[in-house]
Amino acid sequence: AQSVAQPEDQVNVAEGNPLTVKCTYSVSGNPYLFWYVQYPNRGLQFLLKYITGDNLVKGSYGFEAEFNKSQTSFHLKKPSALVSDSALYFCAVRDRVTGGGNKLTFGTGTQLKVEL
């Protein structure tokens, strides 16, 4: 079964500093990996995905993620954090669903707190 692990429940960073939110995965076959963000009282919003190609994937709001096959990791990064980045971040891996569509298996989430 496919799975993802987010080892940190919470990450604290000062505004303007770089941030990293960690994710490791376990899949059979080629991984399709995603990051979603959840702001309070909102649904999950797509940030970025890795399907194939460049190991460094750029996404929304200045976020990027680096796919590392040897370490089975897909860490989310941003060079300079903003207070408005404070939210809950989920890593996910995709399973194909019979008949098409996608089933995402999510990690447990990492709460990012960016402070002034």
Added chain:
Amino acid sequence: EPEVTQTPSHQVTQMGQEVILRCVPISNHLYFYWYRQILGQKVEFLVSFYNNEISEKSEIFDDQFSVERPDGSNFTLKIRSTKLEDSAMYFCASSGYRGRGTNEKLFFGSGTQLSVL
């Protein structure tokens, strides 16, 4: 950007009662999903729906659960006899455009918080 809308935002019910959670997916999307998130736990897949039938369901999605797309725009999740452990945030999602095959990006609604007392 287009949005998935869910109603109600909060639902309180008594154990054993039936509840229907409603969702309006993004127009022209082909694939529809329900996920749930128990407080403090991970987001879990419940069911996917395509071409007017369930394409996959998880072990959580037992006989007490059903989904329906009654009128071509709404997508509903029904829980026939709610249990305390059904208390969770339920998210609807949709993906895919006609003519473009599957689309990996799922669009999620803001969720319905279900509280079973």
